[in-house]
Amino acid sequence: MSFLEGHRVAVLGDMQERPLTRYLASLGAEIGGPVEGASFVIDDLGLEAAAGIGIPDSAVHVSVTPFGSGGPRSSWRGGELVSSAMGGALRLTGKPGEKPVKEAGDACTFHADMVAAAGAMAAHFARGTHGKGQHVDVSIQQVAMSRNVNGVLVWQFDRRKLDRAGQCIAYGRAKVRVIWKLADGYCFHALMSGRLGAPANQALSEWMDETGIDNPMRDVDWLAYNRSTLPEDVRDTWQAAMAQFFASRTKEEIATEGRRRGINACVVNEPADVLEDEHLRARGFLDTPSGLPERFAVVREGATSSAPAIHAGKRSGPLSGVKVLDFAWALVGSITTKTLGDLGAEVVKIESRSRPDLARIDVQVSASSAESLDDKPWFANLNTSKRSLTLDLKKPASREVLNPLIDWADVVVENFSPGTMAKLGLDYDSLIERNPGLVMVSGSVFGQTGPLAQEWGVDGTGGALSGRTFLTGYPDGEPVIPGAVPYGDVIVPYVMAGHVAAALQRRRETGTGCHIDASMYEICVQQMREFLASAKSGERPQRLGNADPAVYFQDVFPSSGVDRWVAISCLTADEYERLVAITGPEIAEWTSRRTDYAAAEELQAAGLAAGALQDCEDLLERDPQIAGRSALWDIDHAVLGTFGHIATPIAFSADRLAPYRAPSMGEHAHEIAREIAGLSEEEISRLEQDGVFK
Numbered sequence: 001m002s003f004l005e006g007h008r009v010a011v012l013g014d015m016q017e018r019p020l021t022r023y024l025a026s027l028g029a030e031i032g033g034p035v036e037g038a039s040f041v042i043d044d045l046g047l048e049a050a051a052g053i054g055i056p057d058s059a060v061h062v063s064v065t066p067f068g069s070g071g072p073r074s075s076w077r078g079g080e081l082v083s084s085a086m087g088g089a090l091r092l093t094g095k096p097g098e099k100p101v102k103e104a105g106d107a108c109t110f111h112a113d114m115v116a117a118a119g120a121m122a123a124h125f126a127r128g129t130h131g132k133g134q135h136v137d138v139s140i141q142q143v144a145m146s147r148n149v150n151g152v153l154v155w156q157f158d159r160r161k162l163d164r165a166g167q168c169i170a171y172g173r174a175k176v177r178v179i180w181k182l183a184d185g186y187c188f189h190a191l192m193s194g195r196l197g198a199p200a201n202q203a204l205s206e207w208m209d210e211t212g213i214d215n216p217m218r219d220v221d222w223l224a225y226n227r228s229t230l231p232e233d234v235r236d237t238w239q240a241a242m243a244q245f246f247a248s249r250t251k252e253e254i255a256t257e258g259r260r261r262g263i264n265a266c267v268v269n270e271p272a273d274v275l276e277d278e279h280l281r282a283r284g285f286l287d288t289p290s291g292l293p294e295r296f297a298v299v300r301e302g303a304t305s306s307a308p309a310i311h312a313g314k315r316s317g318p319l320s321g322v323k324v325l326d327f328a329w330a331l332v333g334s335i336t337t338k339t340l341g342d343l344g345a346e347v348v349k350i351e352s353r354s355r356p357d358l359a360r361i362d363v364q365v366s367a368s369s370a371e372s373l374d375d376k377p378w379f380a381n382l383n384t385s386k387r388s389l390t391l392d393l394k395k396p397a398s399r400e401v402l403n404p405l406i407d408w409a410d411v412v413v414e415n416f417s418p419g420t421m422a423k424l425g426l427d428y429d430s431l432i433e434r435n436p437g438l439v440m441v442s443g444s445v446f447g448q449t450g451p452l453a454q455e456w457g458v459d460g461t462g463g464a465l466s467g468r469t470f471l472t473g474y475p476d477g478e479p480v481i482p483g484a485v486p487y488g489d490v491i492v493p494y495v496m497a498g499h500v501a502a503a504l505q506r507r508r509e510t511g512t513g514c515h516i517d518a519s520m521y522e523i524c525v526q527q528m529r530e531f532l533a534s535a536k537s538g539e540r541p542q543r544l545g546n547a548d549p550a551v552y553f554q555d556v557f558p559s560s561g562v563d564r565w566v567a568i569s570c571l572t573a574d575e576y577e578r579l580v581a582i583t584g585p586e587i588a589e590w591t592s593r594r595t596d597y598a599a600a601e602e603l604q605a606a607g608l609a610a611g612a613l614q615d616c617e618d619l620l621e622r623d624p625q626i627a628g629r630s631a632l633w634d635i636d637h638a639v640l641g642t643f644g645h646i647a648t649p650i651a652f653s654a655d656r657l658a659p660y661r662a663p664s665m666g667e668h669a670h671e672i673a674r675e676i677a678g679l680s681e682e683e684i685s686r687l688e689q690d691g692v693f694k
Helices: 019-026 080-086 107-130 140-147 149-158 194-210 232-247 251-261 271-275 278-282 331-342 377-382 396-408 428-434 459-466 488-510 520-527 529-536 573-583 587-592 596-605 616-621 624-628 669-675 681-689
Strands: 008-011 040-043 060-065 134-139 168-171 174-177 179-181 186-189 265-267 298-304 323-326 346-351 387-390 411-414 439-444 512-519 553-558 565-570 609-612 632-637 641-646
Touching: 008 019, 019 040, 019 107, 019 520, 040 107, 060 107, 080 107, 080 140, 080 553, 080 565, 080 609, 107 134, 107 140, 107 488, 107 520, 134 140, 140 149, 140 624, 149 377, 149 616, 149 641, 174 232, 179 232, 186 232, 186 251, 186 459, 194 232, 194 251, 251 265, 265 459, 271 529, 278 520, 298 428, 298 488, 323 331, 323 396, 331 346, 331 377, 331 411, 331 439, 331 488, 377 632, 377 641, 387 669, 396 428, 396 669, 396 681, 411 488, 439 488, 459 488, 459 520, 488 512, 488 520, 512 520, 520 529, 553 573, 553 587, 565 573, 565 587, 565 596, 573 587, 573 596, 587 596, 596 609, 669 681
Parallel strands: 008 040, 040 060, 060 134, 323 346, 323 411, 346 387, 411 439, 439 512
Antiparallel strands: 168 174, 179 186, 186 265, 298 512, 553 565, 565 609, 632 641
16 A cells, blocks of 8 residues: 555755655655645754745654754754764663774664654644644654663663663663674574573573583573573573583574574574575565665555544544554554554553563562562553553453454554464454454564564564674674664654554545554664665675764764763764864864863864763753753653653644553553443443453
């Protein structure tokens, strides 16, 4: 389906090759032409610079800039390195105690463009409601900050700060190694907690035994294993043995025997590996004229409904009136429905106490406990603007509540492993028998089809397979985790939300729903597109540290203070000459005599892109631009009280956002059964006694 067929996008500034432009083109929009008569206008200039261009009132005007439109730093020079620095992402990438290193490619810019895509499509839907265009404003700095939910929370609650994790991922207070050197490359492998990780962890232990490795994990009770609480000395012993084991394996063995055994591992691909990937080939992802990715999700056209496609919404926001049934239980789905809810949709979250949302059980801060499902600020941040309905879907009587909700919904969101919804009788084909015009969106690591569709995967899997991990690090060192905070998990939701909003507007026009299949692997590959192009031309892209082929000079330099740094970018030789005229030839010597803020402000005053590598304390307590953009929403939580929640980082000029707190487990079960499902108090009481609301 071409959601934007008949719509034209006018492109201002240097947006022609940006991911946002590709995204809109992938939905069928015509790219180019004058501002006059355009349905969409996109720019990297900002609202102030675009003033006077004559953008039509009916157009959706989208600006994506380093610091956003308006505010004391809106005119600051940016770019990927500086935006990443000021947004808090850059200081978290690299090895502890060493100079930070940027993620491969324009990671923060790509993320911001996907956020802008969701904002543009939400404003497009709103235009279908009230007939007005509006300005959609996105700050790359704010988007970079929004990734670091965990860092923001541990600072607010415990006054702790995340650090660079090297080849590890930080889980709560623990750092767990996930990048391992093989005999001929690297792999990504994670020991996962509890029943979700137990079979794979056991499979690894058994493989280690078979190879004769001295295996300290031989008799571990994997159902009781908790990655966050394992004693550090025990972890060190385990990881030493695992390092010895992986060093004796090859990439081919991990991709074949490892997969057959079901261990939680995948190869850290180079771009050339991606181009030859059988799964991508089976899904036709690279079947394009250029051989480079174009689509951001697969869309399957559905049935046509005669039911009304426009509702009168009670909430404010561009998606007011949209009704969402949320089956999500992990980050991708939760952030998708948070985005839809924050933008005005009415969201009902289906939960189960037997399999709670992962964010309800992950203890990250001292205010939370393992005993409660309602005291996690991590869950609270990811689930604003939703109501909670607990249902035991294995009980047939649950259909008395669920079926009316299916009839009620415009959208169904899920991020289970492919096939799970079908086992529950809730796959797309089953759902549209009841609700033909439904828009369903499924998010998974590999997508709903292809040889790897049923395979294990997490956020790091997408990074490893796409080339992001291999290309992040210094040229003379090993790859490091590209960011100590999630990436694929936070990118995919905006693609999903954007497609949903576009599909809903298309349904208004045609009455036709659809099923949207979003693959984290494919979307991460989209971010690596320029490196795939290099590989296609016969090059072998390697790690570049903080350098960028499109930038004349850039790097991170030490400033005064402990672990304080300043990022500097010079697009041209002229800018570099101006930099050296200020700093002298020894740039690091000049920056080290100044605070990071003083150095950045002096260089910005001279028209050069520079910024401090901020941490969460800096962002929350010292940054006037972040404060001015309301990057945190102070929301009163039922258990934790009032604290700052990460805002969905999109500013709309016409539609006001009014988020509300995340729900306690099952808080609205009876209310939803009564008000939406239309059940009587006697029926609700019977279902309660039968254990349906669990």
